[in-house]
Structure formats: structure tokens, C-alpha cells
Amino acid sequence: MSEGSQAPVILITGGGRGVGAATARLAAERGYDVAISFASNEAAARAVADDVRAAGRKALAVQADSADPGQVVRLFSTIDQEFGRLDVLVNNAAIIAKQSRLEDIGYERMQRIFAVNAIGPMLCAQQAAKRMSRRHGGRGGVVINISSAAARLGSPDEYVDYAASKGALETFSIGFAKEVAREGVRVACVRPGHIYTEMHADGGEPGRVDRIKDTIPMGRGGRPEEVARAILWLASDEASFITNTFLDVTGGK
Numbered sequence: 001m002s003e004g005s006q007a008p009v010i011l012i013t014g015g016g017r018g019v020g021a022a023t024a025r026l027a028a029e030r031g032y033d034v035a036i037s038f039a040s041n042e043a044a045a046r047a048v049a050d051d052v053r054a055a056g057r058k059a060l061a062v063q064a065d066s067a068d069p070g071q072v073v074r075l076f077s078t079i080d081q082e083f084g085r086l087d088v089l090v091n092n093a094a095i096i097a098k099q100s101r102l103e104d105i106g107y108e109r110m111q112r113i114f115a116v117n118a119i120g121p122m123l124c125a126q127q128a129a130k131r132m133s134r135r136h137g138g139r140g141g142v143v144i145n146i147s148s149a150a151a152r153l154g155s156p157d158e159y160v161d162y163a164a165s166k167g168a169l170e171t172f173s174i175g176f177a178k179e180v181a182r183e184g185v186r187v188a189c190v191r192p193g194h195i196y197t198e199m200h201a202d203g204g205e206p207g208r209v210d211r212i213k214d215t216i217p218m219g220r221g222g223r224p225e226e227v228a229r230a231i232l233w234l235a236s237d238e239a240s241f242i243t244n245t246f247l248d249v250t251g252g253k
Contacts, residue, residue, distance in 0.1 A: 014093030018197035022224035066120030140184025177244035193250025217252030
């Protein structure tokens with residue numbers, strides 16, 4: 001993956017907390033230089049960047065709303081200046097809103113959820129393709145889209161808008177994978193299930209995983225580090241013949 005002594009570079013959107021932060025830390029342990037984007041929590045992003053540096057790797061934390069095309073362009077330009085390469089993009093940034101039935105969900109919420117969860121990854125993948133694809137003179141690369149078991153399950157009575165946005169992300173992932181498969185770019189999708197992250201608090205129920213863990217065949221929620229290991233395996237050369245693939249990290253649900 002690397003050329004000469006230069007380390008491969010991974011960009012993780014939404015890298016300041018949860019699965020994104022765990023992926024950043026594990027990537028550093030495995031020899032990547034790490035760029036992360038964050039929407040608003042600068043302190044959390046800086047803490048992750050400090051952990052990456054403590055592991056002996058270079059780190060970059062950039063404030064960027066992945067649903068804003070101008071901010072996405074600036075994010076990738078900053079990575080160009082700082083690292084001069086990009087090997088892996090992890091489209092992890094996503095938002096959720098308070099648990100609600102469909103008839104109580106407002107239009108602005110629907111728009112924002114789709115903007116961040118579905119359009120944002122497409123904007124980031126556009127920029128990544130321009131740098132990775134051999135069609136554009138790149139050396140190849142990997143794009144990992146972070147979906148959710150919600151795309152399969154639908155999240156009734158809780159957040160069907162979130163589930164639908166992840167379904168859109170999955171369909172995009174299929175098309176994009178086929179589009180760049182002969183250009184040295186692999187595209188895969190990871191579907192986390194019920195993972196212990198702060199996102200559940202954003203949905204209004206911090207203890208959600210514990211409430212429903214008995215419905216999971218393995219009888220427990222997952223840890224962010226378990227999702228991170230799946231992401232980094234798909235990004236690695238061990239998965240060199242794998243593209244247009246979905247990997248569930250759900251404890252069997």
C-alpha cells in the first residue's frame with residue numbers, strides 16, 4: 001500500500017467519537033497516518049489526533065460538514081497539502097435524531113439526515129475517486145462506507161428516516177463499487193448493529209443497547225473497536241479481491 005517509507009493515509013469522516021475514533025486509533029496502531037473530520041466537537045477530535053500521534057503516526061483533524069460541498073473540497077485539499085496522498089476513505093460521519101414515528105418527523109429533519117448520511121458520503125467519494133482512481137492517475141485505494149443494520153431492519157417507531165438514509169448509502173455503495181472496480185479502487189460497506197456509542201444519546205435513549213441486547217443472538221452489544229477491526233480488515237490487502245461487499249458486525253442480528 002505504501003510507497004517507499006511513506007505511510008498509507010486514511011481519512012475517517014466523523015472521526016472524533018464512537019466507531020470513527022476507534023478506527024482512527026486502531027489505524028494508527030497498524031501504521032497509517034490518520035486524517036479525521038469532525039462537525040463540531042473539536043476537543044474530542046483533538047484528543048483522537050493526540051492518541052494517533054502518541055502511537056507514532058501523523059494526525060490531522062479538520063472541521064468539515066460532509067454535507068457541504070465546499071467544506072468537503074477544503075477537507076480533501078488540506079489532506080493533499082498535509083500528506084500528498086490518500087489510500088483509504090472511511091465514510092463514517094452520520095447523524096441520528098430523536099426516536100419518533102414517521103408521522104411525527106419533520107421535513108427539515110429528513111433533509112438534514114439524508115444530506116449528512118447519504119449525500120455526504122457521495123461528495124467525499126467523488127473527491128476520493130479523483131485522487132485514487134487510475135483513471136485520474138492515482139495509485140488505487142479503498143472506500144469503506146459505514147451503513148447500519150437499520151438499513152435492513154427499518155428502525156420502525158424509532159428512526160425510519162435514518163434507516164432510509166442508510167439504505168440509500170448502500171445502494172450508492174453498490175453502484176460506485178462497480179464504477180471504479182477496474183480503476184484500482186475497492187468499495188465495501190460495513191453494517192454495524194447495536195454498538196455502545198454516544199449516538200444512542202443523540203436518539204434520546206443513552207441506554208438503548210442494554211435495553212435490546214437480549215434480542216441480539218450473541219446476547220450483548222458490540223464495542224466500537226470490534227467494528228474498527230472489520231473496517232481495517234476490509235481496507236487491508238488481505239481483502240484484495242473483495243469489493244461491492246457488505247459485512248455485518250451485528251452479533252448475528
